[in-house]
Amino acid sequence: MCMVIFAPIFAICAFATCGGYHGNLQVKVDCAARRQNNISINVDFGYPFRLQQVHFKAPLCEAKREEVVFLDGDFSSAAQFFVTVGVFSFLYSLLATIVYIFYQNKYLKNNRGPLVDFVVTGIFSLMWLVSSCCWAKSLTDIKTATNPTEVLLLISACRAQENRCAAVQEPLWSRLNTSAAFGFVNVILWSGNIWFAFKETGWYKTGQRYPTRSASGKRSREMRERLYSESSFDQQDDDLGLFRQDSFTQSKGDSIKHVQRQASINQSQVSFSLPDTYLGKTVVYERENSIASQAPMIFINEM
Template sequence: MDVVNQLVAQGQFRMLKVPLGFIKALQWFFAIFAFSTCGSYSGMFRVAVDCKNKTDSDLSIEVEFEYPFRLHQVFFQAPTCKEGTKEHVFLVGDYSSSAEFFVTIGVFAFLYSTAALAIYIFFFDKYKENNKGPLIDLGVTAVFAFMWLVSSAAWAKGLSDVKTATDPDKVITQITACDVEGNKCREVHDPVMSGLNTSVAFGFINLILWVGNLWFVFKETGIIAPFMRAPPPQEKPAASDAYGQQGAYEQDPYASNQGGYQPEYSQQDAEYGQGYGQQGAPTSFSNQM
């Protein structure tokens, strides 16, 4: 516990808070439920054979079956309703391949998730080094996503066949005494399949988790990073500079005309003043004196 507390204090478990580590933890969790609910299953059903001769009847025939569902090896004894003799009745079908494939994928997914979580928590820097870790993780994640799809679909079909093969109404049709008039056969107890239904649901949940995790592992590879960079901004002339250039362009002609007009006006004033000095009052006044 001291080691765990020290790692928590150092922030080693911060990866469990980000999507990459959190989804991997969910994969680890649901993989356990997937293979355990299927691999640990055992079921039972009961049928009754009521013979015309009541002494030969058996009203509680119990049939047990379990993983890996090699039903063709499961048998029970049923009365023939003839002088107390009994017969061996075998179930039909071998569904071990789909069940074992599903459990195998669940176990390996659990082991890989455990290893990946340990690397994320303790060796994430080495995981990112040279980009090899994310690339390997991406490839393995894609393989497991495909395997979950195949195994879950196969086991869903296998479970449907298991339900049919263990249906008491179907099983009693294999008992010879049930075909004889006067004898009555019926089901007493159906098998409970809720655990197997849950295993199929967990299989498809794992499929969703592994497919969804592909995106977060792909982001760690950095392959998409160059495509997500924004283009550099283009330089544009400032609005004030453009306006200043335009104002200068419009005002220059007027300024040049105004500058040319002023010297002409000053020259006329000078000529007028000179004429006034030659013909004006001051000259007449000196003559009168």
């Protein structure tokens, strides 16, 4: 929201204060050999600061004629580049404001709008930095070229010792200084907006979904390894318990089989005992769970 509000305003302030500048300086020439003294000379200049085309007429004290004097320097490239960047950034920020407000769905569709905004914001940040540095350097050179002391050195009459020359009025540089300051403010504003434009892109969302390994990632990995080791230990305990249970069951089964085998042997064995004798009676011997058999008969003679 700050980008939407302040970017067009600072862009206008930057190129308006530079593109609409007009400066004026005034010098005075006093020729000792002429009756008309204290001749004032006005020099006007302004954007795009092609000072080699700015000229004025200065008197020649040796004769009744004038000379045409030109200033030095051409600083139009830096000034025009600065103003062009300001105009295009204003147009783009205005267009971006309209898209943000009225076409938010189309802006976010397929992630193309945020990517374009991110790339364009980075380009304008770089262009503002380059243009502001070039304009600040050119502004320093403009101040030097339009210094009244330097302008007086260009006049032939002022180079003679008998003539007197002085500066009456110097240009006002507050407007151009403001334009340079607004240029660096735009650098900070657009550079700061790179982060917010990057957050709207899919690159930032992908990084949030799959974060890079850091200290927290290292801790989570250690936690997973600890949980894995604990689960492995529990599994070993479970396996040991199952092994013990199987061994106990197997031993118990072996015992049962042994008991059953012993019982079958006992059942197969036939128990014999001495037959009971009764007088005149038949003794019958019976075995448990077997067929009854007749025992031999014993007769005892009575004495």
